[in-house]
Amino acid sequence: MGGQKAFDEINNISWNFFNARTLTWNKNTGDVRIDHRKENTVFLYNTETKTGRVLKNGVEYTQQDSLDKYLNQAYEQWVNDSYWLVMPFKLDDPGVTLTYVGKMKSESGANCDVLQMTFNEVGVTPQNKYLVYIDEKTSLVSQWDYFPSTSDAQPRFSTPWLDYKTYGNVKLSGDRGNNKITDIHVFKYLKTSVYTEFKRPSFIK
Template structure:
């Protein structure tokens, strides 16, 4: 027992030291920037590069996040179907209400509430990795132009929205405004400035451009991306929300 306790203590100490090393060597402060027309012009340039107008006119989106979460989103009606493991949730994104099922059986009470909460958290996070470039003017955002050794970058901060308000993202853009990477200052990652790539760009319905790979401390892959003008077009002609 003494040897086991010493081994556990050694592992915990090593993990703590590695965490401290990661923090001190890689943690970056939130960069300084300037709000105003120049920042908004850079944001507009990014929106043009990813075809924001086409995204806004597209009604439905479907994708699978790398953790096995599948989404069918009706943007016009603010409804999303979330599938994972044995769960299916039909969620209203405006107030996080809806219906939850496990193995085809509708849940109620605390089980339903927990499933709805989980579905909302999955959607808020996973849709952001899909569509964050389109959200630089969301309510509660501020934009700053940041001078970097990689050119002008766009710092977007979120005072509200999602499940972790207060997060900030620094967009690294190429010459035409297409995102190449972002650096994160977010609650769920204790090291500030962690970077993930935005790559695997493809063009979808109406000319919308979406990235399907984010390479960083882990690879975040998005697959089975489809867009349409009606949600039923992505679900064998059936509207999954007809009884909502």
């Protein structure tokens, strides 16, 4: 996929998550912008400071209880949506345990090496478990199976990882079968206002 160094060198990345919302993320500063597609709602959030601003249905929320509620939503959406896009670059994150399961076939019939991924008190849902299928021919993730609990014997769903394209110096997949991650962009530089002002940037359709 280009390697961890190439991924670390990406400054900003933007993507449309399942046609529900567009996220723009500065990986260096922790700034995240979330534009919801079907309503006039924007979250401006920093993953490091846990602070930010919220514009919901055209109204900025300043009352602390409401602000905290929506900023927590912003955090959970960023954690979830970014994982669906860049999970292969996070396999070696602190708190992640990988166990080699063996050789299995994906639902498409490809021969794969399969890793079990569990979490030690990290993330929003540390009780989850995944099986990650690495295609023997391409060395790319081609499928993951999702288990709500580590004790589950059968996955709740299996999702393909298809349609890899090169962005900057890394490869990312946007095809998740019935759902699609689209409008993927990588930027070396974005204006600070992207993360501090509610006005939608021109690159967000």
